[in-house]
Each structure stands twice: as C-alpha cells, then as structure tokens.
Amino acid sequence: MKERIAYSKVYNLQPVLAKTLMELGDTAAKNIDHSIIHLVKLRASQINGCAFCQHMHANEARKDGEQQSRLDVLPAWKEVPVFSDRERAALAWTEKLTLVANHEIHDEDFALVREQFSEEEIVNLTAAIVTINAWNRIAVGFHFIPNIK
16 A cells, blocks of 8 residues: 555645644644543544554553553543543544544534533533544545554
C-alpha cells in the first residue's frame, strides 16, 4: 500500500486546511485534561480506522505519561474499570459523534457528558472530536502511512 497523496503535498496544496484544523484542535484542547484529549483522539482514530492517527496519538499519549495498559484496552473501555467517570463520558461522547451517521444522539447521551463537563468544556470537547474526525478523514482518504520503526 502507498499514499494516494503524500501528507506534505496535501498541506502544501491546501495550507489553510492544516493551519485551521491545528488551531481549532489546540484551542479546543487548551482547557481539557490532556489525557482525555489523547484518549478521545485515539478512540476516534480507532473507530475511523486511521492507522496514521492511531500511531501518532498513541505515541503522543505515551510521551505525556499515559500507561500502555490503558491504551491496550481503550477499544474495550466500557468493559474495564481503569477509566474515570469523566474519561468514560468523554469516550461515550466521542463514539456518539464519530458514529453520528449510524444513530441518533439522544438526550440521555448528552446528559452523560453534561454530568462530567461544563457547557464550555462540552463545546471544546466537541470541537476536539470534530477536529480529529476531520484529520482522520483526510488521512484515511489519502491513505497516509504511519512512520513505524
């Protein structure tokens, strides 16, 4: 397998794309715990089948002190007691928004995230989820290949 369009070329052809997504992602993540942002980015990337982003965000999470054992069970986060209620709410919201084409988002879904996050945090968490989903679609669409050593 090979890249359809190299990521460096994509961003040279459309520099505003990368700049805008990076700014939105950075701003959204500013007031939310970094470990939650790492989990959200990684979980959305897993759902979307984005190897490039999974590799990058797992590395970033480990670099920031995330335990490998938690990353190992992230796809089964509902089944293990290693994630806090706040992390669980963020992961549930991530899954609902990432899979929005497959199902409705109900008031009960919003209530779960509302129990753990303020309105401002929910807006920022949602922006972070939107941003990683956009990155995933770019990386999957152009088949970016992770630099695995």
